[in-house]
Amino acid sequence: MEKSKIGVYRVWSSRIKRITASTIHTIQHSINIEEIKKKIQIILEVPQLKRFGGIYMNPVLEEAKVAKIEKENRITLPADYRTFITQIANGCVGPDYGLRSLKEATEDLMWKDRTIDLFTPFPYTEHWNEEEWLNSIDWDGGERPTPEEVESYMDTKRISGCLQICHIGHGASYLLVVNGKEKGYIWLDSRQDYGGLSPEFNEKGEKLTFEMWYTDWLNKVVAPEKVWFEKSLQFIKKAFPKIEETDFRLMTYVLYEHYSDRNLATLIAHLYGLNPIDIYFEIGKFIQREKYDEKTIQQYEAQLRESGFYDWAAEEE
Structure with missing residues (x-):
């Protein structure tokens, strides 16, 4: 599947201008x-x-x-x-x-x-x-x-x-x-x-x-990139209510095909309180399937599927 290319003090002061x-x-x-x-x-x-x-x-x-x-x-x-x-x-x-x-x-x-x-x-x-x-x-x-x-x-x-x-x-x-x-x-x-x-x-x-x-x-x-980000968080947190108990590396792996590297790094960093730059430069190490237990991969994917994430991601792509 081709990865999505969707990219990721409000100033309310009035500009005082004279007009007739x-x-x-x-x-x-x-x-x-x-x-x-x-x-x-x-x-x-x-x-x-x-x-x-x-x-x-x-x-x-x-x-x-x-x-x-x-x-x-x-x-x-x-x-x-x-x-x-x-x-x-x-x-x-x-x-x-x-x-x-x-x-x-x-x-x-x-x-x-x-x-x-x-x-x-x-x-x-x-x-x-x-x-x-x-x-x-x-x-x-x-x-x-x-x-x-x-x-x-x-x-x-x-x-x-x-x-x-x-x-x-x-x-x-x-x-x-x-x-x-x-x-x-x-x-x-x-x-x-x-x-x-x-x-x-x-x-x-x-x-x-x-x-x-x-x-x-x-x-x-409701700019597309904001909706994308918040909807992603919504589905993932629904699938994994205790996100802190999951492996962020494995999470990076199972989400990889749905996001650009930059977007995925931003998302993972937000979910786990990490540095997005560090995640971005390490993604290549996290997407090797042999690093993870096959049963755990299937469990993560099943939870994402049940939350409706895959259906939503397919529509976005």
């Missing part, structure tokens, strides 16, 4: 529902792909309920987000702590008893912060903002016209603008660290719509 309304790109509302569902399902099946935050998928929100919320707030939700919550999930696994439900997204994370005013348009079109005020404070000398100043800075009115769709942690969040000139775009709210409010951009310098933002994250999480 005339430079805003036309928002595309297409969203690949089935592709997104498929990738979310992969994460649900292989939760190790997401190292942080919850693994969940809420039911969709009924169209009538969405229409009612829109009518009550006198808004229309961005089409891609609306499609997502009515046809994929009303809150699910996502960046950081995950996507909040529509109801949760209207509740201010900082002020738990305050609801965000969606009818009033979001007031900003470019990065905003109280630079003059912040620079006037002698932070090094121990001076701190007064409670009244903090109250004003963190006022829910600052994010009117927005949904807080995702909690990053430490009070920071991603916003989806649903009313105002920035409607449809993702913004970063980092006021808890006095970082202000900033639009999010991709590597091409384009402002991120909800669909662009979510699928970019999704594609990174």
Whole structure:
């Protein structure tokens, strides 16, 4: 069998750029529902792909309920987000702590008893912060903002016209603008660290719509090499619950035909807490069948077969 050739501090800081309304790109509302569902399902099946935050998928929100919320707030939700919550999930696994439900997204994370005013348009079109005020404070000398100043800075009115769709942690969040000139775009709210409010951009310098933002994250999480690695671990650990009691050399031998040398070295090193470089350069010594007891080889292979590993490996190759 030919060996597979599959190869093996998230920076969430926003790039602060000045942009005017005339430079805003036309928002595309297409969203690949089935592709997104498929990738979310992969994460649900292989939760190790997401190292942080919850693994969940809420039911969709009924169209009538969405229409009612829109009518009550006198808004229309961005089409891609609306499609997502009515046809994929009303809150699910996502960046950081995950996507909040529509109801949760209207509740201010900082002020738990305050609801965000969606009818009033979001007031900003470019990065905003109280630079003059912040620079006037002698932070090094121990001076701190007064409670009244903090109250004003963190006022829910600052994010009117927005949904807080995702909690990053430490009070920071991603916003989806649903009313105002920035409607449809993702913004970063980092006021808890006095970082202000900033639009999010991709590597091409384009402002991120909800669909662009979510699928970019999704594609990174379920990148083929990551899925390959975590699925491999899942099957092998199922076959050998007490992996530490097995011989890593023999394990290298029975897995050899399914992986490239580099991938196999990475996998074995992770399973046994070894140095992948050492494994890589010693693989040639580990794949000689005469080194091992035939009965033990058959036992290892039987356990892998029972776990479903061979069927999965055949599909991957």
